[in-house]
Amino acid sequence: MKRGAAHRIVLTALAWAAALAVAFPLLWTFITSFKPELEAVAFPPRLTGVDWTLENYRTVLDEGGYARSALNSVVIAGASTLAAMALAIPAAWAMAFAPTPRTRGLLLWMLSTKMLPPVGVLMPIYLIYRDAGLLDTRAGVILLLALGNLPVLVWMLYTHFREVPGEVLEAARLDGASVVQELTQVLLPLALPGLASAFLLIFTLGWNEAFWTLNLTSTEAAPLTAFMATFSSPQGLFFGRLSAASILSILPIVAIGWFCQRQLVRGLTFGAVK
Amino acid sequence: MSQIELHGITKRFGDHRAVDRIDLAIARGGMTVFVGPSGCGKTTLLRLIAGLEDPDEGRLLIDDEDMTGTAPAQRGLAMVFQSYALYPHMTVRANIGFALKLAGMARPEIDARVERVAAMLHLTPYLDRRPAALSGGQRQRVAIGRAVVREPRAFLFDEPLSNLDAALRGRMRVELRRLQQELGTTAIYVTHDQAEAMTMADRIVVFRDGRIEQAGRPLELYHRPANRFVAGFIGSPAMNFLAGPRAATFGAAEIAIRPEDLTVAAEGWSGTVTVVEHLGAESYVHLVLEDGAPLVLRSRPGEEPANGAKLRVAPVAAKVHRFGSDGLALG
Ligand SMILES: Nc1ncnc2c1ncn2[C@@H]1O[C@H](COP(=O)(O)OP(=O)(O)OP(=O)(O)O)[C@@H](O)[C@H]1O
Numbered sequence: 001m002k003r004g005a006a007h008r009i010v011l012t013a014l015a016w017a018a019a020l021a022v023a024f025p026l027l028w029t030f031i032t033s034f035k036p037e038l039e040a041v042a043f044p045p046r047l048t049g050v051d052w053t054l055e056n057y058r059t060v061l062d063e064g065g066y067a068r069s070a071l072n073s074v075v076i077a078g079a080s081t082l083a084a085m086a087l088a089i090p091a092a093w094a095m096a097f098a099p100t101p102r103t104r105g106l107l108l109w110m111l112s113t114k115m116l117p118p119v120g121v122l123m124p125i126y127l128i129y130r131d132a133g134l135l136d137t138r139a140g141v142i143l144l145l146a147l148g149n150l151p152v153l154v155w156m157l158y159t160h161f162r163e164v165p166g167e168v169l170e171a172a173r174l175d176g177a178s179v180v181q182e183l184t185q186v187l188l189p190l191a192l193p194g195l196a197s198a199f200l201l202i203f204t205l206g207w208n209e210a211f212w213t214l215n216l217t218s219t220e221a222a223p224l225t226a227f228m229a230t231f232s233s234p235q236g237l238f239f240g241r242l243s244a245a246s247i248l249s250i251l252p253i254v255a256i257g258w259f260c261q262r263q264l265v266r267g268l269t270f271g272a273v274k
Numbered sequence: 275m276s277q278i279e280l281h282g283i284t285k286r287f288g289d290h291r292a293v294d295r296i297d298l299a300i301a302r303g304g305m306t307v308f309v310g311p312s313g314c315g316k317t318t319l320l321r322l323i324a325g326l327e328d329p330d331e332g333r334l335l336i337d338d339e340d341m342t343g344t345a346p347a348q349r350g351l352a353m354v355f356q357s358y359a360l361y362p363h364m365t366v367r368a369n370i371g372f373a374l375k376l377a378g379m380a381r382p383e384i385d386a387r388v389e390r391v392a393a394m395l396h397l398t399p400y401l402d403r404r405p406a407a408l409s410g411g412q413r414q415r416v417a418i419g420r421a422v423v424r425e426p427r428a429f430l431f432d433e434p435l436s437n438l439d440a441a442l443r444g445r446m447r448v449e450l451r452r453l454q455q456e457l458g459t460t461a462i463y464v465t466h467d468q469a470e471a472m473t474m475a476d477r478i479v480v481f482r483d484g485r486i487e488q489a490g491r492p493l494e495l496y497h498r499p500a501n502r503f504v505a506g507f508i509g510s511p512a513m514n515f516l517a518g519p520r521a522a523t524f525g526a527a528e529i530a531i532r533p534e535d536l537t538v539a540a541e542g543w544s545g546t547v548t549v550v551e552h553l554g555a556e557s558y559v560h561l562v563l564e565d566g567a568p569l570v571l572r573s574r575p576g577e578e579p580a581n582g583a584k585l586r587v588a589p590v591a592a593k594v595h596r597f598g599s600d601g602l603a604l605g
């Protein structure tokens with residue numbers, strides 16, 4: 001019994017250590033964002049006797065661009081996820097319920113495009129976007145992210161759809177459901193938890209996308225990831241402001257994630273309890 | 275008088291013909307039972323009729339109309355799946371009413387019809403539950419209700435009772451048969467259980483390897499099996515098959531005798547009793563003949579021989595089924 005208690009304490013400590021290690025950078029950023037610039041770069045860093053301030057936040061918000069970038073982030077992440085969903089749902093439906101001998105290969109082939117480093121196609125895409133007038137436009141970024149995340153989304157939805165028994169869809173077909181009704185009234189409600197988690201993941205990927213947004217946007221379509229980067233240049237590093245900008249950038253996604261998670265849990269237990 | 279006609283229907287999976295050139299006419303208003311061992315193509319044929327699969331060859335007529343390539347919903351057939359395939363996210367009420375809703379029927383009329391069907395199937399107390407909160411038997415009845423409410427041209431049942439326990443299965447069998455006769459709707463019923471086939475069918479179709487072995491009324495199949503396979507498949511315990519000189523005396527390559535058609539006699543084949551099964555109303559005596567051939571005979575209770583007893587048995591001559599070397603019944 002005594003050994004059991006010691007065992008539990010060790011495990012708890014390990015769990016806390018792991019959680020702290022994961023959360024440490026975020027925590028540090030949070031703390032730094034409330035320090036004056038001089039304190040922010042001080043070494044060794046101090047936690048006591050600091051002159052805590054909201055100055056960094058004021059500067060970041062005053063400098064302008066936050067509101068527009070935040071809106072761009074919401075629009076880009078939201079629209080690219082919805083567009084990807086619109087393409088991926090029918091694709092995953094076909095692959096899950098009308099598979100052919102080549103379905104598996106097709107899925108792997110789609111996924112393999114994600115193994116290419118994006119920088120490998122930066123040049124052609126930049127040139128195409130320049131000539132098509134898509135540079136620094138929301139539509140351009142949305143298009144790229146929607147297509148870029150499509151393979152992962154199709155794969156995820158395919159996995160979720162496969163857990164829905166095909167006979168339920170066939171029953172709907174016999175009951176007179178059209179293809180659209182079969183999808184919207186039977187398949188999607190049944191796959192809702194999977195759909196929600198896929199949506200959340202792809203939305204987060206779109207929100208966090210930095211490579212393409214940094215390279216293809218400048219001001220008009222710049223989302224928060226690009227906004228954040230402006231604080232690391234050109235006047236040199238301002239760690240306090242950079243930290244404040246980072247915290248401001250992740251706040252919305254944390255809020256959305258928290259909200260979706262609650263919905264997700266509710267959705268999962270709703271059917272079982274009721 | 276036939277409502278559904280199949281002409282040369284064939285379905286291949288790769289090189290394998292799951293359904294092989296089937297010609298069949300399903301009578302209007304009757305209960306036709308498809309029976310056969312596992313993997314013989316019963317489900318595939320039912321799905322072809324429902325329109326869930328397309329045949330590689332052949333034509334399908336429903337009410338004299340060619341429906342070979344028609345979408346499932348347009349065929350006017352209702353199917354009950356072995357897995358029930360209920361909509362888990364809908365209440366019992368919504369499950370039963372789904373087809374009517376899709377057909378654009380007005381809400382009050384849907385409600386009225388759903389309530390009527392629910393009352394018929396004793397589902398009224400469960401109308402607002404979801405399938406997860408129902409017992410297996412209740413789910414089964416919801417699946418049947420979903421088919422009945424549409425007033426289809428025909429019901430297609432794919433082993434609808436196989437997930438129920440034996441007692442409930444026996445009860446549902448009778449209930450389903452009564453319901454079908456009351457409604458007078460044509461039904462095709464798939465099972466691999468020959469006893470279920472015998473009790474439910476107006477007409478039985480015996481399948482093997484995608485082909486029809488024999489079709490006919492239950493007692494016709496029982497008393498006049500067309501071949502060795504049907505003889506062995508229909509009836510429980512199965513027929514006794516004997517080959518060699520014993521069959522030769524009847525002028526056949528092989529003979530088959532039902533357990534009830536064997537009697538203990540002064541003159542006959544001698545054997546030793548190995549097991550006696552007491553079922554109450556009757557008993558089955560298992561014998562081994564001198565050359566090792568097994569034999570089962572039915573005996574009245576109280577008249578069974580003891581275990582290990584030696585005795586002689588003889589068939590009722592008129593009840594011996596004779597088969598040629600090709601397995602087909604002789605004369
Ligand atoms: N989608 C499919 N792809 C390939 N082969 C299939 C498919 N569906 C069925 N088969 C094959 O076709 C044959 C007939 O299958 P079917 O399901 O119709 O048999 P069944 O008579 O219903 O058997 P059971 O009594 O076990 O349900 C089997 O050999 C099966 O393996």
Ligand SMILES: [Mg+2]
Pocket residue numbers: 316317318
């Ligand atoms: Mg089957």
